[in-house]
Structure formats: C-alpha cells, structure tokens
C-alpha cells in the first residue's frame with residue numbers, strides 16, 4: 001500500500017469555482033482550494049494540488065461558490081443599529097445634535113442596550129460577509145463582549161467627547177475613562193482596543209492632544225471623524241482660524257496612529273500631509289450621501305496612494321451594515337461624479353474592502369487576504385442565482401452584482417460562524433425579538 005505523505009489539517013475547502021485571494025498580486029485561482037490548520041491558512045492553490053498535499057477529516061466541497069477573504073468594515077458604530085431608520089432625511093448637524101445625541105443620552109446609558117445593539121450589528125455583519133469591523137462608541141467594552149460572543153474580529157475604539165456622554169457623564173473624567181477602558185480590555189488576535197476622539201467640533205485641542213498621546217503610548221489606533229461636512233470646516237475655521245486638517249497638523253497629531261473617517265472636505269495640502277505622515281483614511285460613501293455631507297475625492301486618494309478602507313458608518317446613517325452595497329456604491333459613485341468609468345475599478349474597491357482595509361487598521365499581517373500564514377477569515381458566496389449568471393469575471397460579480405444574502409458560509413480564524421446562511425454563534429431570532437421589544441419603548445418616548 002502506498003504511504004500517505006499528505007499533511008493533516010483541520011479544514012479543507014475544495015473545488016471552489018474561484019478563490020479570489022485579494023493578495024497584492026490580485027491572484028484568482030480557478031477550481032481552487034484552501035487548507036486551514038490551527039485557525040490559519042496553510043495553503044491555497046488549485047484544488048488538485050491542495051488535495052494531493054493535504055488531508056482533513058473536515059473537507060467541504062465548495063463547487064458553485066467563490067471563496068474570498070472576509071470583508072473589513074473600517075467604520076461602524078455597532079450599537080446604533082438600535083436607531084436604524086429613526087431619523088432619516090436630515091443633514092448631519094440636525095441629525096446628530098437634535099436627534100441622535102439626545103437619543104443616546106436616553107437609551108445608551110444602559111450598557112445592556114449597547115451590548116444588544118452591538119450583538120445585532122455583529123449578526124448583520126457576519127451574515128453579510130464582514131469578518132472584521134472597526135467600531136467607535138460608548139461602553140465600548142460591551143461592543144468587545146458582543147464581538148467575542150458573535151465570533152467576529154473587531155477594533156474597539158472608546159469614544160471621547162468634551163461634553164457628557166452616556167458612559168462618562170462628567171467630562172472632566174474623560175481621560176480617566178479612556179485609561180479605564182484601555183486597562184479593562186485586553187488585546188487578543190480577535191479584539192484590538194483603540195481610542196476615538198469624536199470630531200474637531202466636539203473635542204478641544206487639549207482632548208485631541210491627550211488622547212493622541214495615550215494612543216502613541218499604547219501603540220494603538222487614534223480614530224476621528226474628520227472634515228465630514230462643509231459646516232464642520234466652516235465652524236472649525238471660525239473657531240481656530242484654520243481647517244480641521246490644519247488644526248490637527250498644528251497640534252502635531254497627524255501620524256501613523258491616525259485613522260481619519262470621512263475626509264470629504266480635505267484639500268490637496270491636507271491630503272498630502274496625511275499621506276506624508278503615514279495616516280490613513282476611511283471612505284463611507286453611503287453615509288456621506290444620505291446625510292448629504294458631500295463626496296470624498298477618492299480618485300485623488302488613489303492617485304496619492306493614501307491607504308484607505310471602506311466603512312458603512314452606523315446603521316442610523318446608512319441604514320445598513322452591508323459591505324457589498326458599500327463596495328458597489330464606492331465603485332459607481334466616482335464614475336458618475338467625474339464622468340469617467342475607469343475610476344475606482346472593481347479590483348481597487350475590492351482591495352479597499354479587504355487587504356487595504358486590513359492595512360488601514362494595522363491588521364494586514366494577520367488578515368485581509370487568503371494567503372498562507374494569515375488567519376482563515378474566509379467567506380463563501382453562492383453563485384447559483386440568476387443575478388450572478390453568467391460569470392465572466394468573479395471580481396466584477398463581487399463588486400457590481402453580489403448581495404449580502406449570497407454569503408452562505410463564513411469562517412473567522414478557521415471557526416465556522418455562518419453555515420448555509422445561518423449564524424451559528426448567537427441566536428439571531430432572540431436578538432431580533434429583544435431589539436423589537438426595546439424599539440417599541442424607544443418609539444413611545
């Protein structure tokens with residue numbers, strides 16, 4: 001009898017119509033397979049080669065599917081799923097100050113509510129193929145707990161503002177709150193703590209400088225909404241005499257720790273500073289459109305080679321956490337604005353939602369592509385639908401035609417969390433029932 005020299009692994013995914021690796025070379029493997037051991041990818045390649053080299057007691061036939069890395073949602077406020085559809089058709093300032101901040105001070109003072117909203121968000125994201133998200137909110141420890149329960153990877157950034165917030169009613173304690181958060185949440189390969197200075201119009205230079213120093217000290221990301229609306233630019237100019245980007249530059253905080261969200265109104269000099277100082281950007285096209293904040297100059301970001309990720313923003317301004325929809329919007333929007341169909345092509349946008357997104361979050365050595373050594377954060381899209389037929393180019397389908405509901409299977413760190421479109425880690429119906437119950441109370445007030 002011939003000796004079996006193959007290597008034993010924990011999981012073999014074979015016969016996928018395509019493995020879209022999202023590696024730097026944009027490698028797409030026809031009839032591909034992936035071998036997974038101890039949560040990480042051992043090998044990826046043509047099915048016949050992988051099957052010859054590896055064996056596993058768990059071997060799944062992925063024919064009729066695309067395998068690709070899990071999507072990376074670079075900007076979310078997970079608990080805000082509780083406010084989905086509560087305040088539509090308003091500009092940012094009215095939406096935020098007249099509706100959302102009061103709603104947060106009423107409903108998000110309960111850490112249980114924050115946990116529940118975050119759990120709903122994690123469910124929505126996993127079912128839609130997102131395996132990593134970067135969050136910013138209050139009681140962010142609860143978001144970390146929800147992410148752990150759901151089995152999704154997360155950067156959890158504690159929100160800091162100069163005025164009373166649900167988890168820090170006394171603003172004088174805001175730096176203590178940041179430190180308390182950092183000492184309470186341990187970094188693992190699933191949960192990565194960070195701090196989120198809300199915006200230049202809600203955080204003083206003292207707050208920005210102190211929180212940024214803490215981020216530098218702990219070597220963690222410093223997040224901030226920046227240059228989201230023209231009103232923001234005008235109000236910062238009126239108060240400080242300079243634009244938001246220049247204000248941060250004058251404070252000496254623009255560096256490799258910074259992840260700036262939106263950047264709709266950043267001018268060329270501000271963008272150049274962001275590039276030169278190693279900061280990164282996040283594009284949230286649907287939230288920017290819905291709040292009529294404007295449209296970020298993403299073609300310029302691409303020209304300048306500024307690493308940028310894609311984010312949905314919270315469900316109160318999007319109103320979903322669907323990264324397939326977000327990719328499609330990002331790919332189409334700039335073509336329409338600049339009357340140039342070559343802009344933001346499918347490969348560029350898919351990279352922003354996977355490998356580049358991982359790079360933006362500082363997680364690129366761990367996730368973002370299907371490559372040996374990376375965590376097995378993998379999703380399987382079913383191709384057996386009219387809207388995905390015929391198939392000439394898998395990248396085209398992923399960006400321009402696929403829907404979140406095409407996601408059939410999801411693995412995070414090699415652990416299957418979605419099977420056949422069903423979430424295995426938490427009871428979604430139970431979460432929906434609890435949120436519906438709470439929403440009836442929210443509606444009454």
Ligand SMILES: CSC[C@H]1O[C@@H](n2cnc3c(O)ncnc32)[C@H](O)[C@@H]1O
Nearest residue numbers: 077100136137159160196198225314
């Ligand atoms: C510290 S982050 C949490 C804080 O941010 C608010 N928020 C949600 N979406 C936006 C946005 O697009 N711009 C500015 N602020 C936003 C959220 O309601 C929380 O108060």
Ligand SMILES: [Zn+2]
Nearest residue numbers: 225261313314
């Ligand atoms: Zn936001």
